[in-house]
Amino acid sequence: MKKRYFKYFFSILAILIAFIMVQKTGLSKLETSSKTLLMANWLNELKKDPFFSDLNENTIQNSTEQYSLTPTHTMLTIPVNIGYKAYLIITTDSSHQEQIVEYGIGNFLPYQKNIITNQEIRQLTPRSFYYLSPIENFWKFDLGKEIVYIEGSTGEWLPDLNEQNIRSIQSTFLTYQDHLTEAYDNKNLSFYPSSDLSWLTISLQNKGIFDLNQIQTLLKNNQKMMFIGNKYNKQVKFAYPIIGYHLWNQNQLYLAIYDDDLDLLRFISLEDLLKFGQIVAWTNR
Structure with a gap:
C-alpha cells in the first residue's frame, strides 16, 4: 500500500511541477551573456537623459526581466527607481542580432x-496578442458571444477590427552599438488631446510637415507638438502629445510620446510615426 501511495504522490508532484513551469513561460530572468553586456552598455547611453539617470548597472545585470509578447517580439523591463521601470521591445534579424523597436x-x-481599463476584461486570459508596430498592437479576447480588442499600449477598448486588412510594417530599429547624440524632454509640453478634439478634423497628408531640425528647434522653444494619425487600416484616428526626443547617431530621431494617465514615456522613431500620420504644432483652441 505504501509503495502505491508513493507512486501516486510522485506522479501528482510531477504534474504540479510541470503545471507551474507552464505558467511561467511568459516571464523569465535575463541570463547573463556577452549580449547582456552589450545591452547594458546601450542602456548606459540612456543615462544621458535625466529621466533614465537612475539606471543602475547592477540592477541591469541582475534584475532585468523578459516577457515573450509574440513569437518574434520580446519585452525587457528594468527597475529604475521606486515605481518606475524602463522597458525595451526587441526582435531579432536573420543573423539573430537583437534589434530595438521601441x-x-x-x-x-x-x-x-x-x-x-476594463476591470472584467483585465481578469481574463487573452486569446492572442499582436505586435505589428509601436503604433499597432492589441490583445484579442474571445468572450464567446463576441470578440473584444484592447489596445496594447494604452489598455483602451478598440472597435471590432478587420484583421485581414491590417498589415504589419517594417519598423525602424536601433542596435546595442548605437550612441545617443542628444536628449531633450520637457513634461510641461504634455497635454490631453481629448481636451480639444478639433484635431479630428485635420486632413492627414501622411508625410512630414516638419523636418528633423525643425522638430528639435520647436520643442526646445517650448512649442507644444502633437502627432496625429490613423491606424488599423484607418479604423481608428488617434493623437499623442510630443514632449521631447532622442537623437541617435546624429541622424535617427526618436520622439518622446507621453501618456499622462499612465505616467508613461515612450520613444518611437519619427520614421515609423510618419507611416501613420504627421506631426503638427499645437495650440489649444
Missing part, C-alpha cells in the same frame, strides 16, 4: 495587462 520608462508600462 523603448521607454514609466509608472505603468505598455503591453502589461494591468493597464487594461
Whole structure:
C-alpha cells in the first residue's frame, strides 16, 4: 500500500511541477551573456537623459526581466527607481542580432495587462496578442458571444477590427552599438488631446510637415507638438502629445510620446510615426 501511495504522490508532484513551469513561460530572468553586456552598455547611453539617470548597472545585470509578447517580439523591463521601470521591445534579424523597436520608462508600462481599463476584461486570459508596430498592437479576447480588442499600449477598448486588412510594417530599429547624440524632454509640453478634439478634423497628408531640425528647434522653444494619425487600416484616428526626443547617431530621431494617465514615456522613431500620420504644432483652441 505504501509503495502505491508513493507512486501516486510522485506522479501528482510531477504534474504540479510541470503545471507551474507552464505558467511561467511568459516571464523569465535575463541570463547573463556577452549580449547582456552589450545591452547594458546601450542602456548606459540612456543615462544621458535625466529621466533614465537612475539606471543602475547592477540592477541591469541582475534584475532585468523578459516577457515573450509574440513569437518574434520580446519585452525587457528594468527597475529604475521606486515605481518606475524602463522597458525595451526587441526582435531579432536573420543573423539573430537583437534589434530595438521601441523603448521607454514609466509608472505603468505598455503591453502589461494591468493597464487594461476594463476591470472584467483585465481578469481574463487573452486569446492572442499582436505586435505589428509601436503604433499597432492589441490583445484579442474571445468572450464567446463576441470578440473584444484592447489596445496594447494604452489598455483602451478598440472597435471590432478587420484583421485581414491590417498589415504589419517594417519598423525602424536601433542596435546595442548605437550612441545617443542628444536628449531633450520637457513634461510641461504634455497635454490631453481629448481636451480639444478639433484635431479630428485635420486632413492627414501622411508625410512630414516638419523636418528633423525643425522638430528639435520647436520643442526646445517650448512649442507644444502633437502627432496625429490613423491606424488599423484607418479604423481608428488617434493623437499623442510630443514632449521631447532622442537623437541617435546624429541622424535617427526618436520622439518622446507621453501618456499622462499612465505616467508613461515612450520613444518611437519619427520614421515609423510618419507611416501613420504627421506631426503638427499645437495650440489649444
